[in-house]
Amino acid sequence: MPLESGFIKKTGIESALDIFLNSFEPSGKVETVKLEHADYRVLSKDVVSPRDVPHYDRSAMDGFAVKASDTFGSSKDAGVFLKLTEKDRMIEGECRQVHTGSPIPEGADAVVMIENTEPAGPEIEVLGQVSPGQNIGFKGEDVKKGDVVFCKGRQLKPSDAGLLASMGFTEVEVYAKPRVMIIPTGEEIVKRGITPGPGQMNESNGVMNYLYVKRYGGEPTIHDIVSDKKELLTEALIEGIGYDLIVTTGGSSVGKRDLIADVVSSMGKVLVHGVAIKPGKPVALGYVEHGGKRTPIVCLPGYPAACAIDSMVFADPAVKKLGHMPQSKYRTEKAVLTRKIFSEAGFRSYTRVILEDGKATPLRTKGAGILSSVSQADGYVIIPEDVEGYEAGDQVEVTYLE
Amino acid sequence: MPLESGFIKKTGIESALDIFLNSFEPSGKVETVKLEHADYRVLSKDVVSPRDVPHYDRSAMDGFAVKASDTFGSSKDAGVFLKLTEKDRMIEGECRQVHTGSPIPEGADAVVMIENTEPAGPEIEVLGQVSPGQNIGFKGEDVKKGDVVFCKGRQLKPSDAGLLASMGFTEVEVYAKPRVMIIPTGEEIVKRGITPGPGQMNESNGVMNYLYVKRYGGEPTIHDIVSDKKELLTEALIEGIGYDLIVTTGGSSVGKRDLIADVVSSMGKVLVHGVAIKPGKPVALGYVEHGGKRTPIVCLPGYPAACAIDSMVFADPAVKKLGHMPQSKYRTEKAVLTRKIFSEAGFRSYTRVILEDGKATPLRTKGAGILSSVSQADGYVIIPEDVEGYEAGDQVEVTYLE
Structure with a gap:
């Protein structure tokens, strides 16, 4: 034998x-997935924006589009009165109500927040000055047409899917899992x-x-x-x-x-x-x-x-x-060991611990067969190859097993 | 109006x-899911083990089942010779080959790792002593029959699914998503x-x-x-x-x-x-x-x-x-601010930052409309209500947006 x-x-x-x-x-395999399935997926090519975002000058607030110069000098105690108009083209002394996302009327160059105004019959009292461009989201301010928005290899997150949707995409090419x-x-x-x-x-x-x-x-x-x-x-x-x-x-x-x-x-x-x-x-x-x-x-x-x-x-x-994905990063936390732990020299040990109030208590395990040592553990302490263990009271880094 | x-x-x-x-x-809704779909799900009742795990005394190593007392005094330089048997019941002076997971033959009380043995014709030379119980996984050592293995409310992880499988489960009752x-x-x-x-x-x-x-x-x-x-x-x-x-x-x-x-x-x-x-x-x-x-x-x-x-x-x-789930915990990292950041008193601000080499650079955003500030950001710095900002050079905690 x-x-x-x-x-x-x-x-x-x-x-x-x-x-x-x-x-x-x-x-090298790629596939096209709907944005609803794009979370954590990795782009297999650069994404170029097909348009400006926003694609027009828009109000970033609810309030009134104004000529900023009309508001200069106004304050809480000394407002400025502007005539309310509904025209698409404004002149000096006028203002027009806008909502978040409304196009900015021609002639206006700022928006006064509604909180800083008071209605006054056919006029609006502006209680505070704004500077040119204030509260306006300009065309292309988020993203310009033709910009590379995301590079090949990016791992997508929910806000990326939102950005892609706002640029007109409904799906995206990614590496296959x-x-x-x-x-x-x-x-x-x-x-x-x-x-x-x-x-x-x-x-x-x-x-x-x-x-x-x-x-x-x-x-x-x-x-x-x-x-x-x-x-x-x-x-x-x-x-x-x-x-x-x-x-x-x-x-x-x-x-x-x-x-x-x-x-x-x-x-x-x-x-x-x-x-x-x-x-x-x-x-x-x-x-x-x-x-x-x-x-x-x-x-x-x-x-x-x-x-x-x-x-x-x-x-x-x-x-x-x-899958072209970035390597995993785990949550870690510093903790104080409640008991001594040993490790055989030349080996890297993954010692399973329970974490409580900043204290790491090593699980008592006799061998690798104790499945519950991974299941019970909140995390593990790595003992490097050239270290033979840590003492009770030592500060160690615990990697979470979540 | x-x-x-x-x-x-x-x-x-x-x-x-x-x-x-x-x-x-x-x-209060619950459902039963296969273990393959149990990751991150939350138990809606205690799980009680239907059996001991392991359900028999087993070898934790590849090697030879022995009577520990037969090995006392043996060492690398002075081995002890034991007679190889294939019987289910061993007597003094005998040993039997076992594999990881093999039942321990009657009469044996320890296992010598194969690395610490040498073949010697019909005998095995044991080069080092073992103590009673060494390298044996005893019946019920992981989990005892009737033990509450996991309490209601536990969020399951892959090793939990493994433990449940080893106890005989194929599915588990969890709260509905x-x-x-x-x-x-x-x-x-x-x-x-x-x-x-x-x-x-x-x-x-x-x-x-x-x-x-x-x-x-x-x-x-x-x-x-x-x-x-x-x-x-x-x-x-x-x-x-x-x-x-x-x-x-x-x-x-x-x-x-x-x-x-x-x-x-x-x-x-x-x-x-x-x-x-x-x-x-x-x-x-x-x-x-x-x-x-x-x-x-x-x-x-x-x-x-x-x-x-x-x-x-x-x-x-x-x-x-x-869903009875524990609250999210995000990865955080300490970083040094490269620029001053402001926050309006009384508000808690989530300032989006780029993280590079331990340095946090606030994104320049004019308002909440800049979607790319979330998409571009590696994370955010929270400025509490009673703080009006942080200076360049301040150490801050960045919460990852991954």
């Missing part, structure tokens, strides 16, 4: 990411909802990664559970090659039933196997090829906490690169 | 929110995609709020544009009463064409009209009633930047309360 050995070499997180992310290019095939593996894994026998467990990493991948900005699909057989794994990976990224869970270590790295080798290349991260050491990164197509693959360990951390550390940046 | 006056009284932001949020209760009717109003507003004439503009606040409401956790619907006519507005609000929240855009000020507050009054109550916030002063908050049902309403101003800020300040917390 041949026996397996552990990882001979553990790659550092940064080099592992470098090697992996440099092994593939962003996806990376399609991610998630393949849960393991002969001990049974379908969700089925009662597992001894030695068996319900599939859980697949659905967890399904939700993570959606958060990363990808479009996930979950494959049926694949047992630990080379032929079956190979078949599943061939299906996965039709996607932009493959994420497997389970079987990524170096045990007898850990076949995934071998199968990846046989179909492409394992670029990294074993990373200096805790939890999450037994992760493999590489690519598989079939029918002239190459697809990157992240093989996550089956232990839930390791699976979750490796997913965030390796699968997230891969999805982001494929 | 009757003339309108400005807001006589501006309510402070906190009291406005208090008054508004206390005028309605969270929605608040359904929000967004009603763009204004006789000057024309449909998106149509070329606007002078004095007209394309509908843009509706789609902006559609995306915001999705981010808040609500389920938005956009109503057709409603012109400034009391009957039409009334009709639209009656439709809106079928939803959990109504958000209107435009016509919320006190001008001649600002009818929405009057219409709300005639159908229910305006609780707040005019808030000490800049941009965003002309916001109205209240409720409308019809057919025995009462629905809260947020009337946003039509000016895009004001509309965006008021939406985040007032509509977001309303959606969160209706």
